[in-house]
Amino acid sequence: MYGSKISSIRLARGYSQEYVATKLGIAQNTYSKIEKDATQKVTDDMLTKIAEVLGVSLEDIKSPVPIIMNFHESPQSGQYNNYHNDIKVIDALIEQLKKKDEQIAEGNEIIKQLLKSQGR
Numbered sequence: 001m002y003g004s005k006i007s008s009i010r011l012a013r014g015y016s017q018e019y020v021a022t023k024l025g026i027a028q029n030t031y032s033k034i035e036k037d038a039t040q041k042v043t044d045d046m047l048t049k050i051a052e053v054l055g056v057s058l059e060d061i062k063s064p065v066p067i068i069m070n071f072h073e074s075p076q077s078g079q080y081n082n083y084h085n086d087i088k089v090i091d092a093l094i095e096q097l098k099k100k101d102e103q104i105a106e107g108n109e110i111i112k113q114l115l116k117s118q119g120r
Contacts, residue, residue: 002047002061003037004099008092009054009061010035023053064100 010020021031024046033039034050044058051058 001037002042003035004092004096005061006050006054007035008089008096009056011089011092013054015054020050020053024049064103066096 010017017031017035018028021028024031030039034042034046047061048058051061054061
């Protein structure tokens, strides 16, 4: 559910999945499943730990609103010379927007169904 947002933040920070997984004390493939939303449910405790590693708050991850990050606080900030032109970051943000569009479309469909059931 929060995978694309976590991935976007991680890429913007210049972190590898392996780096974040190591900081969390979990296997890289387990962390990869979190980013792909391929796990049953990620606990708030795990989301809090991920947020700490990424330098954001739990609310930043859970909020449907995109966040603005201060890239200068990234411990690995030297890995990328220009975050805004990094294609991986751009692709991750586009994926996040696609998921948001899907959620909006689902919400609109629910509203239509409710209005139809009320004869409107």
